[in-house]
Amino acid sequence: MSQEMDPQQIEALAQQLARQFVSMRPQQSGNHSATTSHAGTLPSTNQNTAETAPDSRSGDSMAELATQLGDLLSGRVGEPAQGTVSTLRVVDPYASVPDPSIYEKEFTDTFLRVNASVLRFEDTQLLDLACEQMPIDRFYEEAEAMSNEYSDDSTDDIVVRRLLHWFKNEYFTWVNEPPCVNCQSKTVAIGGVAPTAQEMQDGAGVVETYRCTQSCTAITRFPRYGGMSKILFTTRRGRCGEWANCFTVCCRALGFKARFVHDTTDHVWTEVWSEHKKRWIHCDACEAAYDQPLLYTTGWGKSLSYCVAFSADEVVDVTRRYTIEYDTVVLKRRRSIREPVLAKFLHRLSESNLISLSLDPAEMQVVRIRQALESEELSGENEDTRAIETHDRESGSDEWTRARGERR
Numbered sequence: 001m002s003q004e005m006d007p008q009q010i011e012a013l014a015q016q017l018a019r020q021f022v023s024m025r026p027q028q029s030g031n032h033s034a035t036t037s038h039a040g041t042l043p044s045t046n047q048n049t050a051e052t053a054p055d056s057r058s059g060d061s062m063a064e065l066a067t068q069l070g071d072l073l074s075g076r077v078g079e080p081a082q083g084t085v086s087t088l089r090v091v092d093p094y095a096s097v098p099d100p101s102i103y104e105k106e107f108t109d110t111f112l113r114v115n116a117s118v119l120r121f122e123d124t125q126l127l128d129l130a131c132e133q134m135p136i137d138r139f140y141e142e143a144e145a146m147s148n149e150y151s152d153d154s155t156d157d158i159v160v161r162r163l164l165h166w167f168k169n170e171y172f173t174w175v176n177e178p179p180c181v182n183c184q185s186k187t188v189a190i191g192g193v194a195p196t197a198q199e200m201q202d203g204a205g206v207v208e209t210y211r212c213t214q215s216c217t218a219i220t221r222f223p224r225y226g227g228m229s230k231i232l233f234t235t236r237r238g239r240c241g242e243w244a245n246c247f248t249v250c251c252r253a254l255g256f257k258a259r260f261v262h263d264t265t266d267h268v269w270t271e272v273w274s275e276h277k278k279r280w281i282h283c284d285a286c287e288a289a290y291d292q293p294l295l296y297t298t299g300w301g302k303s304l305s306y307c308v309a310f311s312a313d314e315v316v317d318v319t320r321r322y323t324i325e326y327d328t329v330v331l332k333r334r335r336s337i338r339e340p341v342l343a344k345f346l347h348r349l350s351e352s353n354l355i356s357l358s359l360d361p362a363e364m365q366v367v368r369i370r371q372a373l374e375s376e377e378l379s380g381e382n383e384d385t386r387a388i389e390t391h392d393r394e395s396g397s398d399e400w401t402r403a404r405g406e407r408r
Contacts, residue, residue: 094344104337108345111262111308111315115349117227118260118310121249129233130246130253133171139163139254154276160256160283161290167247168288173237175222176397177210182218187211195223203229240286240395244268247285257370259309261318264336265302266404271309271318278373280309282321286395292387297323299389300406305333308346312357313367315350317342320378324386 100108120126143158150158177187187210195204204223212218225232228245232238236246244260248270251258257273259280269284282293289295296302307319320326337345354367376382393401 097340097344100341100345107336114262115310119312121228121252122312126249127253129230130250133233134250157274157276160272164283164285164288164290167285171236172243174395175237178220178222180212180218181220182216183214185212185214187220188213199223202231203227240268243285244270259311261307261309264306265304279377292389293321294386295389299391300393302406312353315346317346
């Protein structure tokens with residue numbers, strides 16, 4: 001006889017195992033952790049950091065727990081012990097869920113395009129180029145100097161804060177209307193045109209055109225790079241799409257786990273995994289916002305519907321992280337696709353990304369544990385520590401942001 005376990009039992013067990021894992025983690029006596037960038041080993045900042053090592057029994061328990069959790073979340077259970085008769089059979093929670101209909105497929109195709117774009121963030125030449133652009137030593141020096149100011153953060157957490165500050169204030173430029181290519185005067189939008197062969201080769205999907213408001217009447221072209229293009233490290237300008245693309249790649253180049261978040265109400269941002277806090281941290285380079293997930297709803301007044309995070313490791317619906325009204329308000333707006341169909345589609349896409357990485361068992365277990373911790377957070381199992389935001393949007397003109405529903 002085989003015993004079936006329904007999806008609710010699977011989720012409950014995963015959350016229980018995640019809590020056990022957290023309770024077994026070593027207690028840190030410092031607030032720093034080392035990281036390795038794509039370019040190589042970063043400056044050491046942890047000479048004074050000490051950790052209380054678990055005993056061997058705790059280590060064995062951790063290994064056993066990780067194995068169980070990895071098997072559970074990948075839909076497997078171990079071979080039965082010798083001499084046993086019954087086995088535990090985990091059923092596919094999506095076995096009875098249909099694929100997207102022809103009408104829903106238009107919606108999911110957008111996610112496929114975003115996913116394909118994000119997978120290109122792992123290009124080694126792109127990551128090398130990002131490393132060349134950043135003052136990495138400075139980030140770590142500043143993080144060490146500011147450790148008392150951010151006592152709850154690790155060195156890596158503070159480095160991300162410094163990267164945000166540098167990116168917004170020194171590196172990238174926001175563009176409402178580009179200045180005239182001829183006389184640098186103000187311009188006015190006159191429509192979009194197809195990219196030239198060179199612009200298309202550089203990664204432009206569409207080109208906005210602007211006419212000079214002064215006597216020269218020159219036409220200025222403003223290519224929009226929907227995906228991550230190397231030319232962004234030369235132009236260093238754009239709107240939220242270009243900002244989030246480039247910033248996410250910079251995070252990856254520094255060795256952080258980072259995800260690109262696509263909001264279907266037309267905004268994008270980044271999430272960075274904090275190994276110290278064991279959770280994903282919201283980062284919006286356009287606003288230099290760090291760990292302010294309610295910025296868009298309680299701050300800007302946006303009416304969110306679908307927020308999906310993409311990385312080479314996974315694809316996750318993270319809408320709950322960015323609203324306090326998911327069950328009462330947001331769910332009523334989500335009419336583009338049936339919820340079980342969306343869950344199945346994102347799960348399959350996420351697993352496809354993960355399988356393509358060919359991770360070894362230890363690496364796979366790290367991903368599974370991270371997924372379980374996030375599942376626990378998004379399900380509301382943990383204490384909600386999110387702050388209610390009241391700040392209006394900083395980036396973008398008033399006219400532009402109000403037209404997008406991003407101003408109070």
